[in-house]
Structure formats: C-alpha cells, structure tokens
Amino acid sequence: MNTRYTHRFFFVAYLVMLACTLLLSGINARRTTGEESPYWGRSAQSFSQGWQDEQGDAVDPGQLNVEKDHPRSEWYEIHAELPQVLPADATLSFRSLYLRFTVIIGEHEIYSYGMEPSHVFGNSPGTCWHHIPLSGTYAGQTLTIRYATSYNASNECFADMELAGGAQLIVDAVRQGLPGLIASGLLLFLGVVFMLVDLPANRIMHRPNHGLLYLGILAVVVGLWSFTETHVPDLFVTSQQALNVFSLMLLSLTPIPIGLFLFECLMIWKERLFYIGFGLSVLEFVVCLILYMSGVTDYMRTLFITQGLILYFLILIVYTVAINIRDRERSRMEKGLILSGISIMGVCVGADLILSKLSYHLDNARFTRVGMILFILLFGVLNILQAMTQVKENSQLELVSQLAYKDGLTGIGNRTAFNERLAGLETMRQQIDPVSLVMLDVNNLKTANDKFGHQQGDILIKGASGVIHGAFAGLGTTYRIGGDEFAVVISSSTGREGIESALRIMQKDTDRFNENEICAVPLSIAWGYACAQSPEDPISRIMEEADEAMYARKREMKQKMGQAPVVR
Structure with a gap:
C-alpha cells in the first residue's frame, strides 16, 4: 500500500x-x-425550588432522573407555584436538554417546544435556551411543564431555571x-x-x-x-x-x-x-x-x-x-x-x-x-x-551535494555535474532544442603556478571562471571540467551568432581583467565550439568537434606567442 x-x-x-x-x-x-436571543431585563432569581411531580413528590428540574425503561412516548409533569407578585416584563428562562415539552398556566398552553420531530434536526430537540414572557396576571398561579424524553438518559433535564432572566443570566453564563x-x-x-x-x-x-x-x-x-x-x-x-x-x-x-x-x-x-x-x-x-x-x-x-x-x-x-x-x-x-x-x-x-x-x-x-x-x-x-x-540533515546533504557537483575553487559545476548534464541531454535530445558545446582552456596556468605560486594560479582560474560565466550566463551553463579546462553547455536554438557574440563579450572582459593587472600572468583563453546539425546528432560527436576546434585555436595562440605547439 x-x-x-x-x-x-x-x-x-x-x-x-x-x-x-x-x-x-x-x-x-x-x-x-423560533427562539430569540435572551431577554435583556433585570437580574435573574432562581426558580429551581418548589417543584413537584404528578404524585406530589418534590423534584429538581435539573435532575429529573428519568428511568431508562420508561417509554419515550410517555408524558410526565412537574409543576410549581409562581410568585405572588410578577413584574409586567417578567420572563422565565431555562435550558432544556433533549426534552420536548409544553408550558401550561392554569388551562392555557403558553409555550411549546420540539413537539414535531424534524428530519433536518433529527429526532432530538437538542439543548436549547428558552425565554418565556410571563404576564403579571399569572402571579400566584400554578405553572405546569408537560415533557417527554428523547433518550431516557440521566442528562435530560431543565437546567438553570430562573425568573426575570436578562443580563445577569448572560453575565453568569459567561463567568x-x-x-x-x-x-x-x-x-x-x-x-x-x-x-x-x-x-x-x-x-x-x-x-x-x-x-x-x-x-x-x-x-x-x-x-x-x-x-x-x-x-x-x-x-x-x-x-x-x-x-x-x-x-x-x-x-x-x-x-x-x-x-x-x-x-x-x-x-x-x-x-x-x-x-x-x-x-x-x-x-x-x-x-x-x-x-x-x-x-x-x-x-x-x-x-x-x-x-x-x-x-x-x-x-x-x-x-x-x-x-x-x-x-x-x-x-x-x-x-x-x-x-x-x-x-x-x-x-x-x-x-x-x-x-x-x-x-x-x-x-x-x-x-x-x-x-x-x-x-x-x-x-x-x-x-x-x-x-x-531535518534542517540540519538537509544542510549536511546540501554541503555534500555541493562538494559532489560544484567546483570548490570557482563555485560553478564540476566534471561530475557536466557529465550528468550531458547524459541527461543525450536521452532527451529528441525532445529539446539542438545542443551546442563550447570547450575552453586557460593558457599559462602552469607558468603562473611554477613562477609565481599556486595562489596566482588560483587567481587566474577564478578570473577565467568569472569571465566565461559572465559572457555565457544568458545562453548556457558553465562548468570547470579540469585543472585549466572549462565547458559551456547550451541547450537552446542560439546558433553560431549567439555563441560568437558571447565570445566577443568574453574577450572584452578578458582584456579588462588584464588591464587591471589582477594576476601576475595575463589571462588568455583558447576556445572552440560546435553545434548539433540535427536532433539525432550525438553529443559525443559535438563534444569531439568542439575539442578539436579548441585545441586548434590553442596551438595557433601558442605559436603566435613563440611557444612550443600543443600536442593533443
């Protein structure tokens, strides 16, 4: 799975x-x-005392103790006497828990709730606050609540029975x-x-x-x-x-x-x-x-x-x-x-x-x-x-990845990254634009190392990397594939004109590098390039052609400087 x-x-x-x-x-x-928000009136007074059941036994509305074997369709009654004096805006407030009921004063039904089960709400009337206005004429009369249970459970009851309702009810509930x-x-x-x-x-x-x-x-x-x-x-x-x-x-x-x-x-x-x-x-x-x-x-x-x-x-x-x-x-x-x-x-x-x-x-x-x-x-x-x-492990993995695929001196891709890129392009060459390769070689690296030390040789390589990467940044990816060897992989339809333009930029940047006398040995780069003739053209042939062009230019440059020709 x-x-x-x-x-x-x-x-x-x-x-x-x-x-x-x-x-x-x-x-x-x-x-x-049909319920409304609570009645906002005077402070509340408890009305949970003085209740009796049908047999005249005292009962607490908050603990009805409904027996589980009683049929749910059977109706029960509890009643209590209202105070002798009721204000004109009196309200009976309480919460019913899973009960259907009617409120009766004398022979008049003044309120009912949950009498018809709803398919939307299910068979349960749920828990609900009730706020029932009481007329002053009800003072001293018997208030009867006829109710039926939903589940015959111990938590079915009338809780927080209070007279006058109002703001104090909300304050107490929030508290x-x-x-x-x-x-x-x-x-x-x-x-x-x-x-x-x-x-x-x-x-x-x-x-x-x-x-x-x-x-x-x-x-x-x-x-x-x-x-x-x-x-x-x-x-x-x-x-x-x-x-x-x-x-x-x-x-x-x-x-x-x-x-x-x-x-x-x-x-x-x-x-x-x-x-x-x-x-x-x-x-x-x-x-x-x-x-x-x-x-x-x-x-x-x-x-x-x-x-x-x-x-x-x-x-x-x-x-x-x-x-x-x-x-x-x-x-x-x-x-x-x-x-x-x-x-x-x-x-x-x-x-x-x-x-x-x-x-x-x-x-x-x-x-x-x-x-x-x-x-x-x-x-x-x-x-x-x-x-x-995980972040620490990822940092370590990223460091290992950098060591595996990036050149430590220049920060660009190394030989391993170059080979994997070529292998990927070889398998996808039918679906991508024609591939072009530019092979480059830095002249006089051995001279810089032998005469002026490896520090000057590193400066020369870093300078070459910056010049090549800057010139080809918009065309392809630069790699250092050897001590003094670089390569640029271009997987777009740039063509020879784009490559020649980048090479001219590279030469201008090389001249600027030398004018600033950053390195004891002048920077000189030999290059050669080749472009795929068709999508089927193997990358190995393109690389071989670019290599040959680069070495031919390297021999030409050294001959002009009066050095021994390069033997490949």
Missing part, C-alpha cells in the same frame, strides 16, 4: 467531511426554531464558561498558527512533513467543539438545535487528524490498524449523515460510535507510544514529550468520556480542553525539534 497516496486520500476525504459539516450546519442555522472560552480560544489560535507555519516549514525542510498542518486542524476542530460545549454561544444564536448538531459533528471529525499527525511524527506500529480506523471514521461519518438526513436517527443516538472510534484510536496511540519509547534513536527529550503528551491527553479525554456517562454536566469538554492544549503544545515542540533536525 502506497503510504503517501493513502494519506492524501484520507486527508481529502477529511476535507470533504469538514465541508459537509459546515454546509449542513449552515442549512440548519437557516431553519430557526461560568470563561475558563472554557479562554482554553477554546487558545486552541483555535494554536491551530491557525500551526497551519500557517506548515507551508514555510516544509519548504525549509525540503521534504513533505505535514505534522503541523494535521496538528493545527485537530486544534481548530477541538477548539470549535469545546467552544460550543461552554454553551455560551447558545445565548446568542437563534438556532440552538443547529449548534447542537454542529457540536456533535465536530466531535466525529477528531479521530482522523490525530492519526494523520501520528503518522508524520512517530514510528507507526501496524499501519493497517490505523488505516482501518481511518476507514471506519469516514464510514461512520457518511452513514450517520445519511441516517440523520433521512430522519431515521440523530447524532445523539450514534454518539457512542464516535466515542468508540476515539477510544479505538487512543488504544492504538498507546501501542504507538510504547514502540517510540523503545526507539533507541530518539532522545530522552523526545521520548518525554511523546509520553507526556499522549498520557495527558488520554487521561483528560477518558475522564470526560467517563463523566459524561456517569452524571449530567453541561460542559463535556472540561478536561479535554486542558489535555488537548498540553498535547498540542508538547507535540508542537516535538515537531519543531524534528524540523530542526
């Missing part, structure tokens, strides 16, 4: 899932439930949710930063490693989910059912980025088990979405599947951590970061999962936020350390 393409497939699938979540949430948000809001904001901030840093970090490392991208996506998804779990947004949205569905869908999006991140940063044990988890996550999302849209069931009823997948990945993570802790190539710091990050996240997520099953809590992300922040920080540090190691 090709790991690279498998990761791409699941990443693209994940983006599609995320897009579906946002799209469906947008559609739901347009189908409002209670402030730690969660800060933690959620920090997660969102870290996620955005990591996603923005991922691209430049990959460019620096010269190797695709999107650990920061996956970690950033995870932070954003968990940050949004934990933000909705503070229930502060419930106070300001008009479709709280849509917000509830959005929260549950976000939760189902968490397993895949965790697995993809671990693939990038850790040594994975039995990759197939992770791929099975990825496949199950995609399947769970698609099936639950279809069941939800068709009205067969809703996300609350399938929440146990999402929690099971999260547990599945936590188990795989434990095995993965155990393998990486035994890895001798990892430093103690890396092992400590891995163990701490996974342990903290596992404990915190496990604690919230257990508490959500044992008792009712408005906020099901209290510990997960803390664990996820520490997990992301610790593994962000781990990813940065790995990136620094």
Whole structure:
C-alpha cells in the first residue's frame, strides 16, 4: 500500500467531511426554531425550588432522573407555584436538554417546544435556551411543564431555571464558561498558527512533513467543539438545535487528524490498524449523515460510535507510544514529550468520556480542553525539534551535494555535474532544442603556478571562471571540467551568432581583467565550439568537434606567442 497516496486520500476525504459539516450546519442555522436571543431585563432569581411531580413528590428540574425503561412516548409533569407578585416584563428562562415539552398556566398552553420531530434536526430537540414572557396576571398561579424524553438518559433535564432572566443570566453564563472560552480560544489560535507555519516549514525542510498542518486542524476542530460545549454561544444564536448538531459533528471529525499527525511524527506500529480506523471514521461519518438526513436517527443516538472510534484510536496511540519509547534513536527529550503528551491527553479525554456517562454536566469538554492544549503544545515542540533536525540533515546533504557537483575553487559545476548534464541531454535530445558545446582552456596556468605560486594560479582560474560565466550566463551553463579546462553547455536554438557574440563579450572582459593587472600572468583563453546539425546528432560527436576546434585555436595562440605547439 502506497503510504503517501493513502494519506492524501484520507486527508481529502477529511476535507470533504469538514465541508459537509459546515454546509449542513449552515442549512440548519437557516431553519430557526423560533427562539430569540435572551431577554435583556433585570437580574435573574432562581426558580429551581418548589417543584413537584404528578404524585406530589418534590423534584429538581435539573435532575429529573428519568428511568431508562420508561417509554419515550410517555408524558410526565412537574409543576410549581409562581410568585405572588410578577413584574409586567417578567420572563422565565431555562435550558432544556433533549426534552420536548409544553408550558401550561392554569388551562392555557403558553409555550411549546420540539413537539414535531424534524428530519433536518433529527429526532432530538437538542439543548436549547428558552425565554418565556410571563404576564403579571399569572402571579400566584400554578405553572405546569408537560415533557417527554428523547433518550431516557440521566442528562435530560431543565437546567438553570430562573425568573426575570436578562443580563445577569448572560453575565453568569459567561463567568461560568470563561475558563472554557479562554482554553477554546487558545486552541483555535494554536491551530491557525500551526497551519500557517506548515507551508514555510516544509519548504525549509525540503521534504513533505505535514505534522503541523494535521496538528493545527485537530486544534481548530477541538477548539470549535469545546467552544460550543461552554454553551455560551447558545445565548446568542437563534438556532440552538443547529449548534447542537454542529457540536456533535465536530466531535466525529477528531479521530482522523490525530492519526494523520501520528503518522508524520512517530514510528507507526501496524499501519493497517490505523488505516482501518481511518476507514471506519469516514464510514461512520457518511452513514450517520445519511441516517440523520433521512430522519431515521440523530447524532445523539450514534454518539457512542464516535466515542468508540476515539477510544479505538487512543488504544492504538498507546501501542504507538510504547514502540517510540523503545526507539533507541530518539532522545530522552523526545521520548518525554511523546509520553507526556499522549498520557495527558488520554487521561483528560477518558475522564470526560467517563463523566459524561456517569452524571449530567453541561460542559463535556472540561478536561479535554486542558489535555488537548498540553498535547498540542508538547507535540508542537516535538515537531519543531524534528524540523530542526531535518534542517540540519538537509544542510549536511546540501554541503555534500555541493562538494559532489560544484567546483570548490570557482563555485560553478564540476566534471561530475557536466557529465550528468550531458547524459541527461543525450536521452532527451529528441525532445529539446539542438545542443551546442563550447570547450575552453586557460593558457599559462602552469607558468603562473611554477613562477609565481599556486595562489596566482588560483587567481587566474577564478578570473577565467568569472569571465566565461559572465559572457555565457544568458545562453548556457558553465562548468570547470579540469585543472585549466572549462565547458559551456547550451541547450537552446542560439546558433553560431549567439555563441560568437558571447565570445566577443568574453574577450572584452578578458582584456579588462588584464588591464587591471589582477594576476601576475595575463589571462588568455583558447576556445572552440560546435553545434548539433540535427536532433539525432550525438553529443559525443559535438563534444569531439568542439575539442578539436579548441585545441586548434590553442596551438595557433601558442605559436603566435613563440611557444612550443600543443600536442593533443
């Protein structure tokens, strides 16, 4: 199985899932439930005392203790006496959790909610704030709430029952949710930063490693989910059912980025088990979405599947951590970061999962936020350390590459680079423009070395390199292929006129070099060139022709200077 393409497939699938979540949430948000934003009036007073059930027994609206064997279609009642005095603008404010109900005063129904299940919202009425205006004429009368459950679960109740509602309700809710809001904001901030840093970090490392991208996506998804779990947004949205569905869908999006991140940063044990988890996550999302849209069931009823997948990945993570802790190539710091990050996240997520099953809590992300922040920080540090190691290795590889393909004295390509370039051109000569070669040889290098020392010989070679490279920079690539030998490879339809023009520039630059008396020995360069007659013309023949022309010119130049002719 090709790991690279498998990761791409699941990443693209994940983006599609995320897009579906946002799209469906947008559609739901347009189908409002008729609720308005909270009533802004005087400070609130509790109305959670004095309630009784049908038998006259005292009951707490926030802890209805619905028995699991009760039929969900059965209706229950609780009632309480309103105060003897009610202001004209009095409001009853509370939050319902997964309950359908009507509010009755005397014989008049004044409010109802969730009475008709919606295929768009599923069978669940979700969690929702209610703000019911109460007339002053209702003072002293009995207020009855008839309700039916959705799941027969312990967390189905009426929470935060208050009279008068208003600004104090919002202040109290924000105050209670402030730690969660800060933690959620920090997660969102870290996620955005990591996603923005991922691209430049990959460019620096010269190797695709999107650990920061996956970690950033995870932070954003968990940050949004934990933000909705503070229930502060419930106070300001008009479709709280849509917000509830959005929260549950976000939760189902968490397993895949965790697995993809671990693939990038850790040594994975039995990759197939992770791929099975990825496949199950995609399947769970698609099936639950279809069941939800068709009205067969809703996300609350399938929440146990999402929690099971999260547990599945936590188990795989434990095995993965155990393998990486035994890895001798990892430093103690890396092992400590891995163990701490996974342990903290596992404990915190496990604690919230257990508490959500044992008792009712408005906020099901209290510990997960803390664990996820520490997990992301610790593994962000781990990813940065790995990136620094990779950059160091790349620098060493680049240095080795420079030594292998670049001339140490002049900084241009060496003989190895020249030969590989010719081999590549030979295999592609049918698809490219005709190739031209210019062969060059520096005169008097031996004289400079013998009479004036190797330092002057190096100056002469550097001068020749600068002159040749400068003249042919716009036409081809210059190489030093021997002690005093250079070559220029031109793979364009320049022709002889372009080469002759570059040679004239080279001669002018040579004269300027000599006028400045930079070297004790005058710079003199012999050259020869040859152009391909057709695409089929072999490069070996072109090189041989250019060599012969260069040596012929070298003999001619030395004869003019009164030296012995060059014997090839």
